[in-house]
Amino acid sequence: MSSDALTRRFFLQGSGSLAGSALMRAGIPAFAAVSQAACTAKEESAAYENITNAEAREIIALAARILPTTDTPGATEAGAVYFFDKAFGTFFADMAGPARGMLANFQSGIAAAFPGAQVFSDLSESDQDTYLKNNERSPFFFGLRFLTLAGVFGMSMYGGNRDNIGWKLVGMDGPPHAWVPPFGYYDAEYMAAAQGEQKDGN
Amino acid sequence: MAIENRVTYPLDEAVDFVIIGSGSAGGILAKELSVNGFQVVVLEQGPFRTAKDFTHDDLSVFIFGELDGGGNQVHQQTFRQDESEVATVTQQAPARYAQTVGGSSVHYTGNFWRLREVDFNERSLLGPISGTNFADWPISYAELEPYYTRVDWEIGLSGAPGPNDSFRSKPFPLPPFPIKSSGVLMERGAKKLGLHAQPEPHAILSGPLNGRPACISCGFCMGFGCEVNAKSSTLAAMIPDAIASGNCEIRAECAVFRIDTDDKGRADEVFYIDPDGNERSQKAKAVILSANGAETPRLLLNSASAQHPDGLANSSGFVGRNLMYNSHGAVRSVFEEQLNDYKGVQVSRIVHDFYESDPARGFYGGGGIDARPFMAAAPLLFSLAGGRPGGPSWGADFKANLEHDFTRSMFLFGSGTSIAQDRNNVTIDPTHKDRWGRPSLRITYRDHDDDIALAHFLQDRAADIAEAAGATHVWKQPVEHQSSGPHLLGTCRMGDDPASSVIDKYHRSHDVPNLFLCDGSSMVTSGRGQPTMTISALAFRASEHIIAAARNNEI
Numbered sequence: 001m002s003s004d005a006l007t008r009r010f011f012l013q014g015s016g017s018l019a020g021s022a023l024m025r026a027g028i029p030a031f032a033a034v035s036q037a038a039c040t041a042k043e044e045s046a047a048y049e050n051i052t053n054a055e056a057r058e059i060i061a062l063a064a065r066i067l068p069t070t071d072t073p074g075a076t077e078a079g080a081v082y083f084f085d086k087a088f089g090t091f092f093a094d095m096a097g098p099a100r101g102m103l104a105n106f107q108s109g110i111a112a113a114f115p116g117a118q119v120f121s122d123l124s125e126s127d128q129d130t131y132l133k134n135n136e137r138s139p140f141f142f143g144l145r146f147l148t149l150a151g152v153f154g155m156s157m158y159g160g161n162r163d164n165i166g167w168k169l170v171g172m173d174g175p176p177h178a179w180v181p182p183f184g185y186y187d188a189e190y191m192a193a194a195q196g197e198q199k200d201g202n
Numbered sequence: 203m204a205i206e207n208r209v210t211y212p213l214d215e216a217v218d219f220v221i222i223g224s225g226s227a228g229g230i231l232a233k234e235l236s237v238n239g240f241q242v243v244v245l246e247q248g249p250f251r252t253a254k255d256f257t258h259d260d261l262s263v264f265i266f267g268e269l270d271g272g273g274n275q276v277h278q279q280t281f282r283q284d285e286s287e288v289a290t291v292t293q294q295a296p297a298r299y300a301q302t303v304g305g306s307s308v309h310y311t312g313n314f315w316r317l318r319e320v321d322f323n324e325r326s327l328l329g330p331i332s333g334t335n336f337a338d339w340p341i342s343y344a345e346l347e348p349y350y351t352r353v354d355w356e357i358g359l360s361g362a363p364g365p366n367d368s369f370r371s372k373p374f375p376l377p378p379f380p381i382k383s384s385g386v387l388m389e390r391g392a393k394k395l396g397l398h399a400q401p402e403p404h405a406i407l408s409g410p411l412n413g414r415p416a417c418i419s420c421g422f423c424m425g426f427g428c429e430v431n432a433k434s435s436t437l438a439a440m441i442p443d444a445i446a447s448g449n450c451e452i453r454a455e456c457a458v459f460r461i462d463t464d465d466k467g468r469a470d471e472v473f474y475i476d477p478d479g480n481e482r483s484q485k486a487k488a489v490i491l492s493a494n495g496a497e498t499p500r501l502l503l504n505s506a507s508a509q510h511p512d513g514l515a516n517s518s519g520f521v522g523r524n525l526m527y528n529s530h531g532a533v534r535s536v537f538e539e540q541l542n543d544y545k546g547v548q549v550s551r552i553v554h555d556f557y558e559s560d561p562a563r564g565f566y567g568g569g570g571i572d573a574r575p576f577m578a579a580a581p582l583l584f585s586l587a588g589g590r591p592g593g594p595s596w597g598a599d600f601k602a603n604l605e606h607d608f609t610r611s612m613f614l615f616g617s618g619t620s621i622a623q624d625r626n627n628v629t630i631d632p633t634h635k636d637r638w639g640r641p642s643l644r645i646t647y648r649d650h651d652d653d654i655a656l657a658h659f660l661q662d663r664a665a666d667i668a669e670a671a672g673a674t675h676v677w678k679q680p681v682e683h684q685s686s687g688p689h690l691l692g693t694c695r696m697g698d699d700p701a702s703s704v705i706d707k708y709h710r711s712h713d714v715p716n717l718f719l720c721d722g723s724s725m726v727t728s729g730r731g732q733p734t735m736t737i738s739a740l741a742f743r744a745s746e747h748i749i750a751a752a753r754n755n756e757i
Contacts, residue, residue, distance in 0.1 A: 149582065155259055172581055187380070187385070
C-alpha cells in the first residue's frame with residue numbers, strides 16, 4: 001500500500017484508542033475473539049449481552065446522529081448498537097469501563113444545557129446535533145464515530161451491518177465478492193466502444 | 203495447500219542454510235536452495251497462514267493489524283525526524299510489513315514495476331548530489347533482466363510492456379487485467395495532456411498459471427491475503443515447492459534475536475524465540491538474512507559482539523543507513539458516474555512519462571502515477587477516512603457523500619525516488635523492546651528536499667490528469683514528511699567497495715563470508731516506487747550465485 005498521508009492520518013486517528021487491547025497483542029483475527037453463537041447480525045428485538053437497555057437507548061440515539069436515517073437506512077437500521085454490545089464484551093472489553101465513564105461525563109452536561117432533559121435521547125434531533133457538535137473534538141466523540149461506522153460497515157459477523165445495509169448504502173454489491181468486468185460506467189462505455197470499433201472494422 | 207514431504211532438522215546439527223524471513227526474497231531463496239538439494243530451515247516470526255485463513259475482514263486487517271502482528275503498541279518501533287530528538291513509539295509503525303509466512307508478499311497490492319537501466323547508473327549520468335549517498339549499483343539492468351523474467355514466469359505476472367519500459371527478453375506470461383473505470387479515466391486524462399497511460403504489471407494472475415487459478419476480482423488485494431492463491435505471493439508461488447522438495451523446514455512463529463559467529467568470524471548459530479516463548483538456536487553452515495529493509499539491519503545491530511562491536515557485518519558503518527521510503531504524493535477525485543472500482547485489482551493503468559529525472563524541474567527525482575480506488579475498495583476504511591477533505595465527518599451530509607462517493611472515487615498515487623542519506627536510518631532504540639523482548643527498531647527519517655519537491659510535482663501532474671479526465675472534484679492530499687512506510691530500502695546496500703557498502707554484488711557480506719543479505723536493504727537506489735519486483739529478481743539472482751558458490755565449496 002503506497003498510501004502515505006491518507007493512511008497515516010487514518011491510522012493516527014483510527015488506531016489510537018485500540019492500542020493495547022489483548023487482541024492486538026495477540027495479532028489474531030478479530031472474529032476469533034467473538035463467540036461463534038453470536039457471529040451474525042442481531043435481530044432488532046434481540047437482547048443485549050454486555051450493555052444495559054438504558055445504555056443501548058443512548059447508543060442508538062448517538063449512533064443515529066453519526067449516520068442518520070434519511071431517505072436511506074442509517075445506523076439504527078443497520079443495528080450498529082449490536083456491534084457496540086459485542087465489542088464491549090469481546091475485543092474492546094477492556095475499554096468498556098472507560099467508555100462508560102466517558103458516556104457519563106458526556107451526559108452530565110445535558111441537564112444544564114437543555115432544561116428538562118437528562119440524557120441525550122431526551123433531546124430533539126436538532127438539539128442532539130448541537131450538543132454533539134460541541135463535543136466533536138473529544139475522545140468520546142472519536143470512539144462513538146469509530147464504533148458507529150464499524151457497526152454499520154464492518155462485517156455482519158460482528159453484530160452490526162444487518163443484512164449488509166452498510167454495504168448496500170454505499171453501493172457495494174455482494175457478498176459474495178467476485179465479479180467480471182465491466183465493473184462501472186466508464187469501463188462499460190470503453191468496452192462497448194471497443195466492440196463497436198471491432199464491428200466497424202469487420 | 204497440500205503439503206507433503208515435511209522435514210524436521212535437529213537444532214544442534216548444522217543445516218546448509220538458515221534463512222531468516224519468508225517474504226518476497228526469503229521465500230524465493232527457500233525454494234531455490236531446497237529444490238537444488240540443500241538443507242534449509244526458514245525462521246519466520248509470523249504464523250503459517252494459508253489461503254483458507256484469508257478473509258475480507260477490513261476491521262481485523264486494517265484496524266487490528268491481523269496480518270501485521272498487531273499494531274505498533276506490540277512492535278514498539280520508535281520514530282524521530284532527527285537524531286537530536288528522543289524517538290517515541292508512534293501509533294502507526296514506522297516500518298510497516300506483514301508477519302506471516304510469505305511476509306509482505308501476502309498482503310501487498312501486487313504492483314510490480316521493473317526498474318529501468320537508468321535506476322542502476324543514475325549517479326554516473328547525473329553526477330553527485332551533495333550531502334547524500336547517491337550511488338550507482340554494482341550491477342546493471344542487463345545483469346538483472348534474466349531474473350526479472352524469472353519473476354514474471356515463476357512468481358507469476360500479468361501485464362503488457364509500456365512505451366518506455368526497458369527491454370525484456372520474454373513477454374509477460376499472462377495478459378494485463380481488463381481496464382477498469384479508473385484506468386479509462388486515467389487514459390482519457392493522459393491522452394488530453396499528451397501523456398501515455400499503460401497497463402499496470404501485476405503479481406496477480408489474470409489467467410491460470412503454474413497450477414494456480416486466475417483472480418476472481420474480489421477487490422480485496424491491498425492489505426489482504428488472497429483466498430484463492432491468485433495473488434503471486436511467495437506463500438502461493440514458492441513455499442509449496444520448497445516444502446515439497448523435502449529439504450525445507452518452515453518454522454513459523456519463531457522470532458530471531460541474534461546471529462552468532464564462531465572464532466573464525468563465520469556465522470554458525472541463529473538464536474530465536476520459539477512459539478512457546480522458549481529460547482532456541484539452530485546451527486547453520488551459512489545464514490541468509492531476508493527479514494526486510496528494517497528488520498535485517500536491526501538484527502545485525504542486535505547481533506553485536508566482542509568480535510563485532512558495531513554490529514554484525516558492519517565494518518563499513520553502513521548497516522541501517524540510507525533508508526529510503528520512496529516519495530509519495532496523492533490526489534483524490536470524484537466523478538459523475540459510478541466507477542465501482544472496489545471490484546477487481548487496485549490498479550489497471552499507470553503513467554510513466556515522468557520516470558526520468560529532469561534537471562529542468564530543478565530537483566532530482568522521477569516517478570510514476572497510478573489510478574486506483576485505494577480506500578474506496580473497502581467500505582469500512584472509506585467511511586472512516588474517506589470523508590471529503592474539509593467536508594462533514596458525521597451527519598446527513600457526511601452520509602450522503604459516502605453514498606455518492608464510494609463508487610465514484612478515484613485516487614491517483616504518485617510514487618517515486620527517495621535519495622539515500624546517512625541521516626535516514628535504522629538503529630536500535632536504547633529503551634524500548636518488542637513483545638519478544640528484542641530491543642526495538644528505531645527509525646530516523648526526514649525526506650530530502652528533492653523528495654518533497656518530487657512528491658509535489660507528481661501530485662500536480664496527477665491532479666492535471668484527474669481534471670483532464672473530467673472529475674467533478676479534485677483534492678490534493680497534503681504532502682508531509684513521511685514517518686512510516688511499507689517500502690524499506692537501502693539499509694544494507696550492495697557495492698564493490700567494502701568501505702561504503704555492506705554486501706557484495708552477489709549479496710555476500712563483505713565481513714562475514716557465510717552470511718548473505720537479500721531483501722529491500724540490498725537496493726542502492728529506491729527505484730520509482732514499486733520495489734518488490736526488484737527485490738524478487740535480486741533473490742533469484744542471489745540464489746543462483748549462492749548455489750554455485752556452495753557447490754564449489756566457496757562458502
